[in-house]
Amino acid sequence: MNVDKATLSKILTGDEILEVPFYQRGYVWREDQWSRLLEDMEYLTISGRSYFIGSIILKQRPTSIGQLHKRTIIDGQQRLTTLSLFFKVLALKHKTMGKFDRRFRLEDEELAIKHSYRDSDAFRRALDTVTAEELEGSDNITKCFNYFIRNLDPEKLDFDEILKNLLFVAINLDYEEDEQQIFDTINSLGVKLTTAELLKNHFFKDNDIESYKFYWEEVFEKDKESVQYWEQEITTGRLKRTIADLFFYAFLQIKVQDRALAIDTKDKLLYAKVERLFESYKHFTKRIETKKFLGEMKHYAILFRSTFDPGSVNQPIEADNSISRINNVIFGLDSSVLIPYVLFVAGKTKDDSQALSRILKAVETYMVRRIIVRANTKQYNNFFTESLILNDIHTAEGFRDFLQTRGDKLLYMPNDEQLLDGFNNSHLTNGYARGILYLLESEMRDYRRHSNNLLALKKYSLEHLMPKKWENKWGEVADQEAKDYRNHKLLTLGNLALITQTLNTTINDSDWQTKLDGRGNHKGLRAYASGLETSDYLSCKTWDETAIQDRALALYDHAVLTWKL
Numbered sequence: 001m002n003v004d005k006a007t008l009s010k011i012l013t014g015d016e017i018l019e020v021p022f023y024q025r026g027y028v029w030r031e032d033q034w035s036r037l038l039e040d041m042e043y044l045t046i047s048g049r050s051y052f053i054g055s056i057i058l059k060q061r062p063t064s065i066g067q068l069h070k071r072t073i074i075d076g077q078q079r080l081t082t083l084s085l086f087f088k089v090l091a092l093k094h095k096t097m098g099k100f101d102r103r104f105r106l107e108d109e110e111l112a113i114k115h116s117y118r119d120s121d122a123f124r125r126a127l128d129t130v131t132a133e134e135l136e137g138s139d140n141i142t143k144c145f146n147y148f149i150r151n152l153d154p155e156k157l158d159f160d161e162i163l164k165n166l167l168f169v170a171i172n173l174d175y176e177e178d179e180q181q182i183f184d185t186i187n188s189l190g191v192k193l194t195t196a197e198l199l200k201n202h203f204f205k206d207n208d209i210e211s212y213k214f215y216w217e218e219v220f221e222k223d224k225e226s227v228q229y230w231e232q233e234i235t236t237g238r239l240k241r242t243i244a245d246l247f248f249y250a251f252l253q254i255k256v257q258d259r260a261l262a263i264d265t266k267d268k269l270l271y272a273k274v275e276r277l278f279e280s281y282k283h284f285t286k287r288i289e290t291k292k293f294l295g296e297m298k299h300y301a302i303l304f305r306s307t308f309d310p311g312s313v314n315q316p317i318e319a320d321n322s323i324s325r326i327n328n329v330i331f332g333l334d335s336s337v338l339i340p341y342v343l344f345v346a347g348k349t350k351d352d353s354q355a356l357s358r359i360l361k362a363v364e365t366y367m368v369r370r371i372i373v374r375a376n377t378k379q380y381n382n383f384f385t386e387s388l389i390l391n392d393i394h395t396a397e398g399f400r401d402f403l404q405t406r407g408d409k410l411l412y413m414p415n416d417e418q419l420l421d422g423f424n425n426s427h428l429t430n431g432y433a434r435g436i437l438y439l440l441e442s443e444m445r446d447y448r449r450h451s452n453n454l455l456a457l458k459k460y461s462l463e464h465l466m467p468k469k470w471e472n473k474w475g476e477v478a479d480q481e482a483k484d485y486r487n488h489k490l491l492t493l494g495n496l497a498l499i500t501q502t503l504n505t506t507i508n509d510s511d512w513q514t515k516l517d518g519r520g521n522h523k524g525l526r527a528y529a530s531g532l533e534t535s536d537y538l539s540c541k542t543w544d545e546t547a548i549q550d551r552a553l554a555l556y557d558h559a560v561l562t563w564k565l
Helices: 031-047 077-094 097-104 120-128 140-151 159-165 179-188 195-203 209-220 224-231 243-256 265-271 274-287 290-307 310-314 322-332 336-348 353-373 380-390 396-406 416-425 430-448 480-489 512-517 525-529 545-562
Strands: 002-007 016-019 051-060 069-075 166-173 233-236 239-242 461-464 496-499
Touching (some): 002 159, 031 077, 031 159, 051 077, 069 077, 077 140, 077 159, 120 140, 159 166, 195 243, 209 224, 224 243, 233 243, 239 243, 243 265, 243 274, 243 290, 243 336, 243 380, 265 274, 310 322, 322 336, 322 353, 322 430, 336 353, 336 380, 353 396, 353 430, 430 461, 430 496, 430 545, 480 545, 512 525
Parallel strands (some): 016 069, 051 166
Antiparallel strands (some): 002 166, 051 069, 233 239, 461 496
């Protein structure tokens, strides 16, 4: 067995075939992975840094004299397949097919990678095409090729730079070695150190116990409760991350925006990579005084713990508590992108609770309005981790003025007219819809001083008042246009409601009166929604598209009071 660092050029030598064995699963990567790879290749082009993309295990095949050498791809076919499609589209768009063929084909024009029977035809068709146009097909390889056709910007990518700096750990096996044993061993080695463990080892040595106790143990390992807090995991986008990781990332983003440090753009791109967090810390801390940095880190860690609580979604929002509300936005509406900025403003307003409350309300208003109108989220990371912090925007007034000054078509604050259209027409995910209605419910209770207890966000279910399966129990409609309109309206906010317990399926799809009152032992909406401010629909004798529209308008009227511009 030979283990070495290798570029793609060293793996695809031009004089041997790499075969995907028939027993391997087919190509399964999807848009999440394609998107991440594309972002990483853009980063690699800009930064010019070496980029490790993972390991690959190849096994030598026995061959006769005069035959082409062959190696079997034991592990790494997903990456190699995706990279082949990526470079193919890049070459098509750059009109430099010669570069692609020299690396991904042999002298006899055969492909250097031979796919298994599952994907062979689709893979060959994609790599043989001569135009930068989408292909027809529903298989994953064709979908991947078409994704790059639609999303790859050749101006942001350098073929040679990527080829030079893309690195693998290449594990080459002789033909007599047991690849399954090695493969299983590699995958089972695996206790991956956390960022916190790596940083602790990086900052503190055996002869510096006092510093370790003061700067680290008092915050991260003080007691069992502290350890549990920092080690709890939440899902953020594609990844599961510990709260400690979220903190270390947020703190680093605040530090790199310090104008006094004059961090250049390439380094900021490096420091923004979540999966390279420890490497970013090692690189960044070369330029600063360690003890001062550790002091700031301790200060922000204490502030972080007093500000952020993933368990907030399991507790009722406290009346007039902006921190409780923003936690529900972050952890209930999957908006962890806000964490660096919220930590920044918490640090800036730590002695002025009213100022903190105002800026958090402004951020909530911005996020909720944009969720309701389904605004583009693509620039959020740059906006919340760089622009706002770099420009020291930490007041509600400053936040509002900054948005108005930018006049950004992507990062705009939706106005009331757009918000109304969102209530009437947006189809939100169930998680978003439940969160929006919950935040609205809690605010309505606050200004009406409701006597009933509000439950936690996670205690409520979301119910479609007119069910998706309406055709059996809700009567016919005039024509296809009316049917399409009904199917559209029943997915909008006016038809969605919070209830304290999921309805039985026999009640869920029943007619309106049965949904309200229940039947037999199965309770209806009156039992599970009574007492909620957003349950005004309980008094309706009929429920149709007009009623949905009327309720959307009523919810909107409360929303413009809750999330004022």
